[in-house]
Amino acid sequence: MKYIDEFRSKELAHTLADAIAREVDTDREYRLMEFCGGHTHAIFRYGVQKLMPPNVKFIHGPGCPVCVLPIGRIDNAIELVQQHEVILCTYGDMMRVPGSGRNSLLKIKAGGGDVRMVWSTQDVLQIARDNPHRQVVFFAIGFETTTPPTVVAIEQAAAEGLKNFSVFCNHVLTPAAIRAILAPGQSDEPEPMAIDGFLGPSHVSAIIGTRPYEPLVEAYGKPVVIAGFEPLDVMQATRMLIRQLNENRVEVENEYTRVVTREGNRKAQALVDKVLELRPTFEWRGLGMVSRSALRIRPAWSEFDAEQRFPVPEITASDMRGCECPRILRGVKKPTDCKLFGAVCTPENPMGSCMVSSEGACAAYWSYGRFRSGSEESAA
């Protein structure tokens, strides 16, 4: 595939791998968190870890947009379907994320609930037009990348006068989550931080730019390199992080210059700002309550806010007791340190956020762990 294969070149990968191997300080470890699920995906799909020296380790962050949604919000969505009989539309992998009692939208659908998987917000608008006598709710999830399409749909619905369309807004913000990882809430006892630097989000940064990471880098002293989602991007950004660490530099650098600028997409930012506003606080699966970390619909657009149209109670169903996701996300514990791992928490029956998507740290470990004790070294 032209314009993609160039970023997956085996020859360049080897050149880069050799360069990284030459540059690393073998007396230390480099523990690098890739924040985004997209990066984790690339690392696994292309086998990037294998191309790294043994002392360069990727820690899989919380940046899988479906995994971070707390149980309570999923229970809310389930309630919308069951109690208010709405048509609930959402993106694909949201379907299997567990709510309380191991319930999920997939199960609700199987039980007769009208849950529909959509590929874009335009599909939702069409469903609303086609079903004028039903209430259609878009279960909006995701980081800054998926937010603008939600806002566009709200504007369109307003322009068309669609009365049966609303949005259950769960859009969350990346910089706030990075801060929460670096500085756990007051309730948590202070814990050691085992992360040396961050591979910063690619698509998210296309919207927000690199500027929002600058205060984080300054406050917490950990370098951030914005990286594209292709495997060569990940490797190049890793090399840039290693260089910063070797040279004791702490900066925001941008590897993904073909897409990301310092200012980001100002038009998208303005659009989002027009319709959405900051929530004072929002619960994240694995991170707990994080202040100013999510968006809600502004009062002027409340007509399209499912939380105004329907009673949506605040449910703070806490994560599974014993779940070590918060510490795993900070890199201070391994998935195998968690009592639930592999016992009650498996990819088929995920409990914590890290097991939900195949890219979560625990789900990855589930496969990788088998891998390590197997015949890895003899791989063809």
Place this chain on the structure above:
Amino acid sequence: MSNPGFRYSQRLDLRSGTVDMTHGSGGRAMAQLVEELFVRHFDNELLRQGNDQASFPVEQGRMVMSTDGHVISPLFFPGGDIGSLAVHGTLNDVAMSGAMPLYLSAGFILEEGFPLADLDRIVASMAEASRKAGVPVVTGDTKVVERGKGDGVFITTTGVGTVPMGVNISGDRAQPGDAILVSGSIGNHGVAIMSSRENLEFETTIESDSAALHQLVAEMVAAAPDAIHCLRDPTRGGLATTLNELARQSSVGMHLRESAIPMDEQVMAACELLGLDPLYVANEGKLICICTAESADALLEVMCSHPLGVQSAIIGEVVTDDQGLVQMKTRFGGSRVVDWLAGEPLPRIC
């Protein structure tokens, strides 16, 4: 089944008529549907006898039997429809034992209100697939369910066949050192289906690979009767899931080379766009063959010279691994575990 003295007052309205409950009630309407639609298309001597069963002589040796229910949406897709798929699916399941399929049966569950024109088109396509394969549908059944209790039409087919003497092919026979072959590009069927789904129509010229593989298998078996250990068609769950099944059944591991796995550019592009992995996308006209390393090149040549195996390739080998892991050397130069599919293959959002 046709009775020269028996006439229906009106012919079945195949243009604008629909299935109703009487078509499944066992009365005259059902007899007419069977006669004017099913028997007309499937026409063969055994079916014409009009019995509730087909009777045929049994050959010596081992018989193979397999059944498959088809519930696909949409019913018509680029490169096929539920009818041809119902024939190919079962023929392939029979053939993956090394058998030559002989006869098919077909059970139809029709939803009240289903257009007879669509049913006619589906049955015609089934009959065409069966004729082309040389395997007749010799017995069948029709039921009608109330509107809302089916999804248009469900078809279950069963096939029987016989295995040539000396052939012993089974999913538990893969051995360390064996070669792994695939008969062509993967993911075409799944992508063709997705491209025609209502909420996801995208323009592509990709067609389903739906095809009956028993002739290809017959040629492979004839060329190397002892050397083939396993055959399986990687349908639901795709190549990745099928290889994991075989690895578990045989208690072995596998090493694959991603660069050797045949994939069409368009399938790769569609999967890229949709956030899917082609290794997990369904196929309906491909087979995986695990055979002794010595016979791999000869079998590859046989496969490549058959029209349904032109793009065949050796994609890896079986290794000793009591954990049954399937690992892959990536095109990028890394390596990864190719795990079972967990749950449904859902598109990723980021």
